[in-house]
Amino acid sequence: MSDTPADPHRSAQLHDARAWWDGLDEAWRSAFEAIVPDLVSPTGGPDADALLALFSRETLRLAGPNSPYPDLAFELTDLSGVAGLRSLSFLSVTGMQITSLRPIAGLTALQHLFVNDNALESLDGIEDLTRLESLYCQGNRITSLAPIEGLTRLQTLYVSRNRIERIDGLHAGHIPALQDFFVLPNEKLQATEIARVQTELGVLCRRG
Numbered sequence: 001m002s003d004t005p006a007d008p009h010r011s012a013q014l015h016d017a018r019a020w021w022d023g024l025d026e027a028w029r030s031a032f033e034a035i036v037p038d039l040v041s042p043t044g045g046p047d048a049d050a051l052l053a054l055f056s057r058e059t060l061r062l063a064g065p066n067s068p069y070p071d072l073a074f075e076l077t078d079l080s081g082v083a084g085l086r087s088l089s090f091l092s093v094t095g096m097q098i099t100s101l102r103p104i105a106g107l108t109a110l111q112h113l114f115v116n117d118n119a120l121e122s123l124d125g126i127e128d129l130t131r132l133e134s135l136y137c138q139g140n141r142i143t144s145l146a147p148i149e150g151l152t153r154l155q156t157l158y159v160s161r162n163r164i165e166r167i168d169g170l171h172a173g174h175i176p177a178l179q180d181f182f183v184l185p186n187e188k189l190q191a192t193e194i195a196r197v198q199t200e201l202g203v204l205c206r207r208g
Contacts, residue, residue, distance in 0.1 A: 028081030
């Protein structure tokens with residue numbers, strides 16, 4: 001199929017998609033080429049239709065080499081490659097070495113985010129992702145839940161196997177929506193803090 005755009009709207013989309021692709025580092029290009037069949041055309045550049053489909057995706061899953069069902073043979077270290085995918089509502093990047101969520105701060109359409117089993121030390125960057133309904137970030141090095149303060153649509157929150165000492169950020173505004181809160185185990189989390197949250201907020205601190 002010709003790369004010639006069929007209309008001005010497609011032309012603008014394709015321009016943005018190519019600019020995004022050109023800005024990707026080698027690791028992210030390799031990642032997308034691994035999960036998108038026929039992304040690279042015989043001429044060596046990205047196929048226009050495949051690139052547009054990728055750029056407008058609403059769902060993206062990438063699992064590292066040590067995951068039960070890996071997508072990649074290598075580990076990504078950042079989320080720069082998805083920063084421009086503004087249509088994403090579901091993002092799963094697990095079993096990698098991701099260290100920061102700041103690159104996805106602008107993905108305000110996100111409803112479901114899976115970043116478990118990475119190298120995160122902070123949830124900084126998700127403060128404005130107010131459409132989030134589920135957040136899975138277990139198996140990291142996170143010390144604080146403060147960035148979830150404004151995420152009052154959360155229904156499911158997994159933060160077990162981190163370095164959390166206080167359950168900050170969680171408040172009464174979360175209670176109407178929050179159904180499942182998995183915070184155990186966290187070795188530094190004291191029984192008194194668990195009791196405080198369960199008593200004051202009526203939230204069951206689950207293990208999982």
